[in-house]
Amino acid sequence: MNPITIRKAESDDVAGLSELFVDFNGKESNLTAMKKQLEVISANPDYYVAVAYDGDRVIGTAMGIACYDLVGDCNSFLLIENVVVLPKYQGQGVGKLLMQALEDFGEINHCKYVILVSESKRESSLEHSPT
Template identity: 60%
Template structure:
């Protein structure tokens, strides 16, 4: 975590009840190579404990990330969600995200 906490381009939002973590999300500011190199934000690790889903925790986490993105003059936000995660897709659409483009992901084998 030290690497992330020392980098102002990363923002990790954590939702807690007492000492219990019930949700996380992370925003990373990136620069677009096209045009004026304007920034955009990549969102990762949006996770809310099953027992706290549908209680506004995810909305609050995403709102916090969006505020970070706006503060950093981001033009847009992108995220990838697994193809079979229907409830997550419904959640993202309910807060204004659209699936008007396709996303791709490739995993690398870990080097030992």
């Protein structure tokens, strides 16, 4: 078994990301639109799309967005969404590695807290959320 690696998503990752999102929402992605959107996101320093790999296979992803706030000291916060790990790899720490990569990104961007977006009907994601 290969060690799981995490890195920032690149345009060559769209096919692997598309496979993940089919598992996530049951729909095929428009690869051309996804590649274009990923290029836009990658050029924006407030976004970070982390990708988990097992060898050369995309097995997980999560997106972090450093958001500005107007409340209190106007500290930034990190919004995390599109967290997906292939079922075969769930429960093996892949999500934790993705979250660590995004927390590191948030720290670099001086984010003071994190908001995780999850669909309420996705019970499995709530089972693994920190208490």
